[in-house]
Amino acid sequence: MKEKVLIVGGGIGGFSTAIGLIKSGFDVEIVEIHKEWKIYHVGIIVQSNFVRALAQLGVGKEAVEAGFAYRGWRWRNNDDGSELGRSEGVSSAGPEYPADLGLARPALHRVLYKRVTDLQIPLRQGVTFKTITDDGDKVHVDFTDGTSGAYDLVIGADGAYSKVRELLFGSQWRPQFTGQGVWRYNLPRPKDLEWAEAYITDRSRSIGTVPLTNETMYIFVTSPEPGNPFFEPSTLADEMRDRIRGRGAKVEEFMEQITDPSLVVYRPLETCVIPAPWHKGRIVLIGDAAHSSTPHLGQGAAMAVEDAVVLAEELDKDAPMDDRLNAFVTRRFDRAKFIADSSALLGEWQMNPTPDADPMGLYERVRVFIGEPI
Numbered sequence: 001m002k003e004k005v006l007i008v009g010g011g012i013g014g015f016s017t018a019i020g021l022i023k024s025g026f027d028v029e030i031v032e033i034h035k036e037w038k039i040y041h042v043g044i045i046v047q048s049n050f051v052r053a054l055a056q057l058g059v060g061k062e063a064v065e066a067g068f069a070y071r072g073w074r075w076r077n078n079d080d081g082s083e084l085g086r087s088e089g090v091s092s093a094g095p096e097y098p099a100d101l102g103l104a105r106p107a108l109h110r111v112l113y114k115r116v117t118d119l120q121i122p123l124r125q126g127v128t129f130k131t132i133t134d135d136g137d138k139v140h141v142d143f144t145d146g147t148s149g150a151y152d153l154v155i156g157a158d159g160a161y162s163k164v165r166e167l168l169f170g171s172q173w174r175p176q177f178t179g180q181g182v183w184r185y186n187l188p189r190p191k192d193l194e195w196a197e198a199y200i201t202d203r204s205r206s207i208g209t210v211p212l213t214n215e216t217m218y219i220f221v222t223s224p225e226p227g228n229p230f231f232e233p234s235t236l237a238d239e240m241r242d243r244i245r246g247r248g249a250k251v252e253e254f255m256e257q258i259t260d261p262s263l264v265v266y267r268p269l270e271t272c273v274i275p276a277p278w279h280k281g282r283i284v285l286i287g288d289a290a291h292s293s294t295p296h297l298g299q300g301a302a303m304a305v306e307d308a309v310v311l312a313e314e315l316d317k318d319a320p321m322d323d324r325l326n327a328f329v330t331r332r333f334d335r336a337k338f339i340a341d342s343s344a345l346l347g348e349w350q351m352n353p354t355p356d357a358d359p360m361g362l363y364e365r366v367r368v369f370i371g372e373p374i
């Protein structure tokens with residue numbers, strides 16, 4: 001048995017890291033603050049680097065089967081629906097894997113959770129840390145369930161509002177609101193719809209649909225939300241319809257189907273990349289805890305799973321802990337920052353277009369970039 005590792009957070013990054021580390025023989029435990037899973041019912045967009053990283057962890061096929069492999073992106077006129085362009089994805093995960101995948105969040109959670117439980121990785125739900133003390137040789141953790149433990153490494157995979165990050169670096173790094181919000185709602189998938197589609201409206205917002213399963217797709221609207229307003233939950237369907245109304249006959253067809261406010265998922269968009277290094281002593285941050293991005297590129301989950309793959313590879317080397325963690329951050333920092341910065345820039349160009357704004361060009365550059373080895 002190798003070193004003992006505690007992972008704080010049972011999300012996409014935490015579960016992926018646990019799967020990667022256990023394969024290399026580490027002694028891994030997870031604590032997750034929520035007693036009951038709180039997974040939004042809507043979907044996420046993922047691309048071939050996400051599938052490639054999951055395949056490396058041994059759950060690529062399961063993830064693909066749980067989602068809908070769509071053919072790429074099509075841009076359509078918002079009034080008559082005519083096609084304006086398309087970008088077919090290129091798989092970097094190998095010929096047996098798709099380039100683009102729509103995945104309902106609960107479906108992805110089920111795939112990762114099943115593997116964690118199949119591998120018998122200890123997972124305590126409704127539990128988090130009370131105190132974490134790094135004495136240089138071990139990290140001593142007191143938990144909220146009254147237990148305690150000593151670990152060789154603690155991994156903060158506790159998301160954008162990470163408490164582990166706060167413990168390491170104080171409250172100076174917090175997600176910053178970008179000025180936009182995203183609205184999501186699940187709808188039936190038209191039988192012949194095999195593409196994700198974006199409708200060209202005005203440049204201030206994006207409206208699109210993404211297939212999730214044979215039966216379902218989701219519609220998203222990314223809109224300017226000056227002042228980061230709070231919306232009463234009962235008003236969410238009205239508010240989402242308002243952001244589609246007047247944006248073209250084709251997109252208005254979707255509007256009538258958005259009726260149940262409890263099924264609308266609204267999130268203000270935020271981003272935060274903390275500077276390197278993402279570790280101190282024997283405590284390291286991964287995923288959104290280190291680098292959260294807006295969803296314009298659909299890359300947040302991929303970055304978390306890539307972190308898991310790279311961290312497992314680097315920890316498996318024979319070197320002092322500090323060197324292994326430095327190697328991890330060196331491999332990850334520029335890539336995660338480029339994704340977060342590019343996502344934020346796409347949002348900025350939507351809100352405040354400049355003459356040099358080139359969203360299609362940036363999107364295509366990122367498509368190539370994500371296929372590069374990690």
Ligand SMILES: Cc1cc2nc3c(=O)[nH]c(=O)nc-3n(C[C@H](O)[C@H](O)[C@H](O)COP(=O)(O)OP(=O)(O)OC[C@H]3O[C@@H](n4cnc5c(N)ncnc54)[C@H](O)[C@@H]3O)c2cc1C
Binds near residue numbers: 045157158267
């Ligand atoms: C509106 C929106 C849309 C998005 N769309 C996409 C998309 O289309 N494609 C994409 O790839 N990405 C998307 N993302 C980003 C993606 O969801 C994240 O990048 C990804 O979930 C990061 O994984 P993570 O494991 O780091 O964090 P999370 O998935 O947030 O997991 C963190 C886990 O830690 C737990 N936790 C929190 N605090 C504690 C604590 N103190 N102790 C113990 N456990 C704790 C949480 O309950 C959670 O289970 C989107 C994000 C948002 C906000």
